[in-house]
Amino acid sequence: MERRDLNxxxxxxxxxxxxxxxxxxxxxxxxIQEIRMRTGQPLRVVKENRETVLPAAEQPHIVTKEELxxxxxxxxxxxxxxxxxxxxxxxxxxxxxxxxxxxxKVIVDQEKVKNIQYISSVNxxxxxxxxxxxxxxxxxxxxNRQVCHTLIISPPFCGKTTMIRDLIRQISDGNQYVKGCSxxxxxxxxxxxxxxxxxAQNHLGSRTDILDCCPKAEGMIMLIRSMSPQVIxxxxxxxxxxxxxxxxxxxxxxxxxxSVHGLDLDEASRKPVLGELIRxxxxxxxxxxxxxxxxxxxxxxxxxxxxxxxxx
Numbered sequence: 001m002e003r004r005d006l007n008x009x010x011x012x013x014x015x016x017x018x019x020x021x022x023x024x025x026x027x028x029x030x031x032i033q034e035i036r037m038r039t040g041q042p043l044r045v046v047k048e049n050r051e052t053v054l055p056a057a058e059q060p061h062i063v064t065k066e067e068l069x070x071x072x073x074x075x076x077x078x079x080x081x082x083x084x085x086x087x088x089x090x091x092x093x094x095x096x097x098x099x100x101x102x103x104x105k106v107i108v109d110q111e112k113v114k115n116i117q118y119i120s121s122v123n124x125x126x127x128x129x130x131x132x133x134x135x136x137x138x139x140x141x142x143x144n145r146q147v148c149h150t151l152i153i154s155p156p157f158c159g160k161t162t163m164i165r166d167l168i169r170q171i172s173d174g175n176q177y178v179k180g181c182s183x184x185x186x187x188x189x190x191x192x193x194x195x196x197x198x199x200a201q202n203h204l205g206s207r208t209d210i211l212d213c214c215p216k217a218e219g220m221i222m223l224i225r226s227m228s229p230q231v232i233x234x235x236x237x238x239x240x241x242x243x244x245x246x247x248x249x250x251x252x253x254x255x256x257x258x259s260v261h262g263l264d265l266d267e268a269s270r271k272p273v274l275g276e277l278i279r280x281x282x283x284x285x286x287x288x289x290x291x292x293x294x295x296x297x298x299x300x301x302x303x304x305x306x307x308x309x310x311x312x
Contacts (some may be wrong), residue, residue, distance in 0.1 A: 009096040015067035035124040097127040097194015097201035134166040148284035152259040159296035172205020184229030186219030217241035233257040243273040
């Protein structure tokens, strides 16, 4: 995505006063990961994993409820009610695949979230595509031009979603390391495809089918039954339902690309249910990411036995 388009997509959804502050700061969205607006609190942005108060720490801009309301009006095209289904999940996805997380008063009906009203916080997560960031990883997670069951282990803000997105694109289109094949993506939080009005804003390849805003466990089974994927990709697995669905997909002959929050393979092995899959050597490759200068910096790649294949 061109820098001009990225700046346009993000700046146009901000309240005019906030827009001016960010413009005056330089407004290079290619470096910004998050913009956080909390009623009565300083305006903050995260740039390259570092939080900054704008316009300056010693003289911060305090976000008002009017600015939050104006921002939400722009995001929802003045019809927040029309986005009630998305708001139930705590976020909206806007053009460009950027995710806007919200918090406020939660309306509950029969023990289920019905809506969020009186929004008091907004977190705009800027979607960044890094085409080719998975180039160095592909030789280690493929054999005979076939994908290995792969688990990506990463702390937050280390580029795992960016990495998975590029893996999906390359596996779908095919290259010297892998034959192009059908990929099913369960995109529960609209972060991989960044779908806007049902259309993926990110490049996920020509043989990719996406279930947007769908629970991971249910989505994996739906894809197997309806789309016959050769590879299934999911981001941030965690529940026992997710793990059982992954095991089912593996038994059905699908290759899995998944990610989980964690510092290293040992920590992932201690997680309930997931640890059992690791001990049974269900995954063939483990990729550990860490904080570095670039998204998706690899700290280590391991085989199913935990033996080191590559160190970053």
